[in-house]
Amino acid sequence: MLTKTDISQLKFNVDELKNLIQNQNEIKKVVFILENLGKLPKNFNYDFLLELLSNKNEKIRYLAIKNIAKLENLELLNTLYNIAKVDESTNVRREAVSAIGRMRHKLIIKKLVDFLNDNDPKVIMQAIRGLLTFKDEIYVKENLKKLFNHPNEMIQQVLNKEFNEKEVNKSKYSHIESPDYMKNAVVLGDVLETLKYVQDDSIHLTFTSPPYYNARDYSIYQSYQEYLDFLEKVFKEVHRITKEGRFFILNTSPVIVQRMSRSHSSKRYPIPYDIHPLLIKMGWEFIDDIIWVKPEASVKNRNAGFLQHRKPLAYKPNPCSESIMVYRKKTDKLLDWNMKQYPEEIIEKSKIKGNYETSNIWKIDPTFDKTHSAVFPIELCNRVIKFYSFIGDLVFDPFGGSGTFGESALKSNRYFFLTEKDKFYFERIKEKLSNDFLFIDKKNKFIDLDEFKKLFHEELNDTNK
Numbered sequence: 001m002l003t004k005t006d007i008s009q010l011k012f013n014v015d016e017l018k019n020l021i022q023n024q025n026e027i028k029k030v031v032f033i034l035e036n037l038g039k040l041p042k043n044f045n046y047d048f049l050l051e052l053l054s055n056k057n058e059k060i061r062y063l064a065i066k067n068i069a070k071l072e073n074l075e076l077l078n079t080l081y082n083i084a085k086v087d088e089s090t091n092v093r094r095e096a097v098s099a100i101g102r103m104r105h106k107l108i109i110k111k112l113v114d115f116l117n118d119n120d121p122k123v124i125m126q127a128i129r130g131l132l133t134f135k136d137e138i139y140v141k142e143n144l145k146k147l148f149n150h151p152n153e154m155i156q157q158v159l160n161k162e163f164n165e166k167e168v169n170k171s172k173y174s175h176i177e178s179p180d181y182m183k184n185a186v187v188l189g190d191v192l193e194t195l196k197y198v199q200d201d202s203i204h205l206t207f208t209s210p211p212y213y214n215a216r217d218y219s220i221y222q223s224y225q226e227y228l229d230f231l232e233k234v235f236k237e238v239h240r241i242t243k244e245g246r247f248f249i250l251n252t253s254p255v256i257v258q259r260m261s262r263s264h265s266s267k268r269y270p271i272p273y274d275i276h277p278l279l280i281k282m283g284w285e286f287i288d289d290i291i292w293v294k295p296e297a298s299v300k301n302r303n304a305g306f307l308q309h310r311k312p313l314a315y316k317p318n319p320c321s322e323s324i325m326v327y328r329k330k331t332d333k334l335l336d337w338n339m340k341q342y343p344e345e346i347i348e349k350s351k352i353k354g355n356y357e358t359s360n361i362w363k364i365d366p367t368f369d370k371t372h373s374a375v376f377p378i379e380l381c382n383r384v385i386k387f388y389s390f391i392g393d394l395v396f397d398p399f400g401g402s403g404t405f406g407e408s409a410l411k412s413n414r415y416f417f418l419t420e421k422d423k424f425y426f427e428r429i430k431e432k433l434s435n436d437f438l439f440i441d442k443k444n445k446f447i448d449l450d451e452f453k454k455l456f457h458e459e460l461n462d463t464n465k
């Protein structure tokens with residue numbers, strides 16, 4: 001049996017290697033040899049690799065090209081170009097374009113530009129990769145810029161990163177800082193009105209559970225479309241005020257609107273699924289779907305009818321889960337960039353120590369509040385805060401409710417910012433948070449929209465000084 005060590009020696013005796021491959025009728029073995037050739041010696045006789053380019057097996061052609069690429073031999077430019085043009089396998093074509101890119105010689109430019117019109121976005125991506133070595137050449141730049149409106153999102157993202165990386169830091173604050181007037185503020189007012197007085201790039205994290213469509217008395221809208229339009233406006237604003245590359249976490253679930261009478265049926269609205277495309281369109285990048293699972297005994301039983309008659313089609317599972325949808329403000333920067341903005345000491349203090357939930361199923365009991373009918377369990381907020389923010393960050397809940405997220409923020413050494421339009425719930429937040437002064441530098445403030453506006457203008461004047 002041939003071992004990896006045998007192969008590493010065989011490459012210095014190409015005739016033997018060639019014989020071995022030619023007399024081999026088991027594809028698996030040829031693949032094994034080609035996969036383990038490793039670095040090729042200088043003056044390696046690659047003829048047998050060229051012969052393999054017309055092999056019937058796609059994997060063998062692909063591996064032959066992978067080995068040819070290691071030679072970075074300009075004499076093979078036309079051969080690779082032809083393969084990249086005509087091979088029936090996209091994997092092989094892509095590898096051939098990548099091999100051309102590795103030559104890093106000006107002669108490859110025209111050939112690679114030719115592939116920018118390919119039908120396969122992966123081939124185009126390889127051509128772009130090769131061309132980026134020469135991105136300062138006008139001819140290359142002009143051709144790459146023609147792809148700015150390419151329908152493929154990965155291509156757009158790569159080009160945007162390369163050519164549009166201007167610093168758009170509208171706020172006077174660095175990534176880790178946030179405006180003082182917003183810190184530990186609860187504003188009594190409509191969220192859209194309130195956010196008119198918040199500058200771009202102000203907050204680090206948003207976690208919210210929006211009013212449910214017609215499910216509770218505080219959420220009466222004329223139509224489902226009107227409800228979605230409202231949320232779209234709010235989440236666009238959240239996007240605007242969120243700092244680069246930071247997170248937005250949305251808790252929703254489908255809601256049921258009860259039937260009018262026994263001769264009508266009830267209707268279930270798939271809120272998470274309808275909001276998702278809107279979020280993507282406005283510039284949030286989907287990151288994760290976490291499922292919050294509650295004990296079955298704690299949710300409404302929908303089984304009464306089915307339990308009796310057991311007839312198909314009428315099955316109604318008890319809804320024990322809610323979606324926790326995780327999004328990030330779209331950016332070309334990696335998460336590493338966000339982390340690097342913080343001093344080592346803050347990173348260290350923010351680390352999640354000990355056991356933590358490793359799966360996307362979060363089993364958490366629901367909480368019942370004396371005044372509010374749909375509150376977050378504090379445990380849910382605690383997890384979101386510790387996984388998605390750093391100590392000292394400013395975290396936001398546009399639909400503050402009873403203020404659970406604010407409470408969790410205080411306990412985790414983050415600043416909070418909440419908006420709530422209902423006076424009754426606003427008072428509940430006040431009651432809940434008034435005693436918490438962990439952040440001695442920022443007293444909690446419970447203010448109305450006019451007071452918030454005033455603070456905003458003071459902040460602006462301060463900024464313009």
Ligand SMILES: C[S@@+](CC[C@H](N)C(=O)[O-])C[C@H]1O[C@@H](n2cnc3c(N)ncnc32)[C@H](O)[C@@H]1O
Binds near residue numbers: 374377422
């Ligand atoms: C599902 S509850 C949030 C509960 C909250 N997560 C908690 O733990 O208590 C939604 C809240 O949004 C508030 N709300 C609805 N429309 C609003 C708006 N336009 N501006 C601000 N708050 C609003 C409602 O009054 C309600 O308290």
